[in-house]
Amino acid sequence: MAALGKIRKRGVALVCIIGLGLFAFIAEEAFRSCEATKNQQRQQIGEVLGNKINVQEFQTLVDEYTDVLKITQNRDNFTEEELNSIKDEVWNSFINEQIIKAEADKLGLTVTDEELQNILKEGTNPMLLQTPFVNQQTGRFDVTMLTKFLDDYKKASTNPQMAEQYAPIYKFWQFLEKQLRQQTLSSKYQVLMANCLFSNPVSAKMAFDGQNEESDIQLASIPYSSINDNDVKIDDKDLKAKYEEEKEMFKQQVETRDIKYVDFHVVASAADRAELMKTMTEASNKLQSGAVPSEVVRKAQSQFPYTGIAATKRAYPSDIAAKLDSMSVGQTTAPFETTGDNTLNVVKLISKTQMPDSIEYRQIQVGGATVEAARKTADSVYNAIKAGADFEQIAKKYGQTAQKQWLTSAMYENSTTMDEDSKNYLNAINGLAINDLKNLEFSQGNIIIQVTARKAMVDKYDVAVIKHTIDFSKSTYSDAYNKFSQFVSENKTIEDMEKNAPKFGFVVTPRQDLFNSEHNVAGLRATREAMKWIFDAKAGQVSPLYECGNNDHLLVVALTKINPVGYRSLDGVKDMVKAEVIRDKKFEQIKEKFAGVADIAAAQAKGAKIDTVNQITFTAPVFVQATGASEPALAGAVAAAKAGDFSKALVKGNGGAYLFKVIKKAVREGVKFDEKQVEQQLQMQASQGARMFIQELYQKAGVVDNRYLFF
Numbered sequence: 001m002a003a004l005g006k007i008r009k010r011g012v013a014l015v016c017i018i019g020l021g022l023f024a025f026i027a028e029e030a031f032r033s034c035e036a037t038k039n040q041q042r043q044q045i046g047e048v049l050g051n052k053i054n055v056q057e058f059q060t061l062v063d064e065y066t067d068v069l070k071i072t073q074n075r076d077n078f079t080e081e082e083l084n085s086i087k088d089e090v091w092n093s094f095i096n097e098q099i100i101k102a103e104a105d106k107l108g109l110t111v112t113d114e115e116l117q118n119i120l121k122e123g124t125n126p127m128l129l130q131t132p133f134v135n136q137q138t139g140r141f142d143v144t145m146l147t148k149f150l151d152d153y154k155k156a157s158t159n160p161q162m163a164e165q166y167a168p169i170y171k172f173w174q175f176l177e178k179q180l181r182q183q184t185l186s187s188k189y190q191v192l193m194a195n196c197l198f199s200n201p202v203s204a205k206m207a208f209d210g211q212n213e214e215s216d217i218q219l220a221s222i223p224y225s226s227i228n229d230n231d232v233k234i235d236d237k238d239l240k241a242k243y244e245e246e247k248e249m250f251k252q253q254v255e256t257r258d259i260k261y262v263d264f265h266v267v268a269s270a271a272d273r274a275e276l277m278k279t280m281t282e283a284s285n286k287l288q289s290g291a292v293p294s295e296v297v298r299k300a301q302s303q304f305p306y307t308g309i310a311a312t313k314r315a316y317p318s319d320i321a322a323k324l325d326s327m328s329v330g331q332t333t334a335p336f337e338t339t340g341d342n343t344l345n346v347v348k349l350i351s352k353t354q355m356p357d358s359i360e361y362r363q364i365q366v367g368g369a370t371v372e373a374a375r376k377t378a379d380s381v382y383n384a385i386k387a388g389a390d391f392e393q394i395a396k397k398y399g400q401t402a403q404k405q406w407l408t409s410a411m412y413e414n415s416t417t418m419d420e421d422s423k424n425y426l427n428a429i430n431g432l433a434i435n436d437l438k439n440l441e442f443s444q445g446n447i448i449i450q451v452t453a454r455k456a457m458v459d460k461y462d463v464a465v466i467k468h469t470i471d472f473s474k475s476t477y478s479d480a481y482n483k484f485s486q487f488v489s490e491n492k493t494i495e496d497m498e499k500n501a502p503k504f505g506f507v508v509t510p511r512q513d514l515f516n517s518e519h520n521v522a523g524l525r526a527t528r529e530a531m532k533w534i535f536d537a538k539a540g541q542v543s544p545l546y547e548c549g550n551n552d553h554l555l556v557v558a559l560t561k562i563n564p565v566g567y568r569s570l571d572g573v574k575d576m577v578k579a580e581v582i583r584d585k586k587f588e589q590i591k592e593k594f595a596g597v598a599d600i601a602a603a604q605a606k607g608a609k610i611d612t613v614n615q616i617t618f619t620a621p622v623f624v625q626a627t628g629a630s631e632p633a634l635a636g637a638v639a640a641a642k643a644g645d646f647s648k649a650l651v652k653g654n655g656g657a658y659l660f661k662v663i664k665k666a667v668r669e670g671v672k673f674d675e676k677q678v679e680q681q682l683q684m685q686a687s688q689g690a691r692m693f694i695q696e697l698y699q700k701a702g703v704v705d706n707r708y709l710f711f
Helices: 002-009 011-042 055-073 080-107 113-122 126-130 143-156 160-194 201-212 236-245 270-288 293-299 318-324 371-386 391-397 420-431 474-490 494-504 528-534 571-593 600-605 632-640 675-699
Strands: 044-048 051-054 213-223 256-265 336-338 343-366 405-408 437-442 445-469 509-514 546-548 553-563 609-616 622-624 629-631 656-667
Touching: 044 055, 044 080, 051 055, 055 080, 055 160, 080 160, 080 675, 113 143, 113 160, 126 160, 143 160, 160 675, 201 213, 201 675, 213 600, 213 632, 236 571, 256 474, 256 494, 270 293, 270 343, 270 445, 293 445, 318 343, 318 445, 343 371, 343 391, 343 420, 371 391, 371 437, 371 445, 420 437, 420 445, 474 494, 474 553, 494 553, 528 546, 528 553, 571 656, 600 609, 600 656, 609 622, 609 632, 622 632, 629 632, 632 656
Parallel strands: none
Antiparallel strands: 044 051, 213 609, 213 656, 256 509, 256 553, 336 343, 343 405, 343 445, 437 445, 546 553, 622 629
16 A cells, blocks of 8 residues: 555656656657658659659669670670660660550550460561571571470479579560560550541541642742841840740750869879880880780780780771781881870781681590690591591590581680680691691690681781870879869859869869759769769759769869759740740841732842742741751741742741742642552551650659669
8 A cells, every 4th residue: 555655646757757658669660660761762763653663673674684685785794884875775664664554554455475475476576586586597586496495494493503504595585575565565555546546538638739749939038147136126025925925845844953063184294194105115125126025015014915816907906906007027116195095005016917817627635544645645646637537537436526616816816815725726726727737735635626617818917015094193193183172172152163263274164954864974984973962952052072084083063053843934045035036026127128029029129039949848848048947837838829829928937037939839740649558658657646645644654763863
């Protein structure tokens, strides 16, 4: 009872303690939940139709497509620009797939397994011709080859080594099958949309006439340039009225940013160049004096290795290849500069010979319990073949087929390294005449080689090349960094940056409408951090210093303006609107001046330029030489007039105002109206219109692109 009494006395305090404990527990869970949500948001690379995709999912799609390209293009890797292009293709494909799927689901459109099987049996889809399942005799996709492969793949699942060999092709096929389904669904949707747009005999006849009815005219042109811009008075009211009239032209679907930036490219100083020239001159002298080429090239740290194998011109950099034919054997050049790749170069032509570009050969590998035993066996094999024994029969005794194979220059001449055994092996094959034999000794045994055919004789060059980038030194970069860092630290506003840049020898460059879907800033590599800053900053801010490019560029960016989704303001498009208003005002002046003109002579008397223009059709704009402009409005006005008519009104064009008289009007010779053919053409145009409709769906899909945060 005493304890209960004490509890009652402290009841309020206990309630508060328990309440605080519960609040802390709930708050902790809420914090964890918020943190988890934030982590998910940080990983979101984009969104379409409310469906989010995170960076891991997108990277999986990129890797999947990259693996496919490696197979179809026989590539091991891709450049940074190529990888960026791949990411763009994957992103656009993902967006289109989501949009089409959403529309197809509304309409009940699907691609059944039976439809896919029919596509495979037909075998005409261009995608199928990129697969390994193409019959080499017919050049067509063979579904039986695919079926056999899939069956073999299932059987190989019990053998880890075989399963690993089959896996790349199986993944490739899975990707292609998915693409076929998506392509077929998209095609079905677009055909459905196109069939909503019908043609008819009346529209077909109008289209035929528009394409084939030609007019010859006398044209009176009054260029807008004949009136000085200073003679045209405009005010803000005129600009606002024109802006409202053409406002839809200024609608912006994606947010962009306007920036100004300073990009400083660090290059080698005079001292750096002199030091490199010293090294290159020493290397040139050593090569000229007969030093071992491989050692000279290695010690000079050449970017182009020396293999000791004669190669065609295509194996050498273009600047090196261009010098070879003008050099004599044994000649060594003095150091020369190639501005294209920013290098200093030295070249020694060691030899020049005529050799086959392709060689067919066969071989027998000979081993033994010891190296001596292998040598002895190889000698007996060599002598037997030399004496007339059958090459293939002897090969079979050693469990080999001696199958003939081709060796081409391209298979080895671009190698960056070449060990001594490989060098001897290649030199032996290249040096043998047809049916000649060679017994080659290697550390593990011997190889008996016989050349069976040679073709495509070409010039081959054994060349020692020393190529070295004209790099800046650490001290040069340090000096440049300190100078640029001082500029950035002393100029924290856009105004100061523009004012003081010339004092430091820098140039401020403007850039309008930077999209976050772009892969770099100012055309420089490694600018992702700068991109992230630009799309997170506020107008008027100046960025920190960024080191970018190939570690040879210094960059600072100022955000001048944010262009949000919606209509661009009048200030943002003022120059464009002003040009339109000036054109309108000039047209009104011309219209007033030429009022009452009823023939070409009167127009010429008032200063118009007269010319004859032939073969004008309704479907093609007229290019007017006098104004240098393409004029669709003039083509329309001429099509509406009859032969002998003078234009009823002054035609307002892009480059000037026009009056005309129709001299002749006739259907193009040799063409006849084919109603069905023209209707088919119109239906094809409708199909193109259906494809354009996808862009409208894209605008309404709520696409969010945050790839710049990750790539």
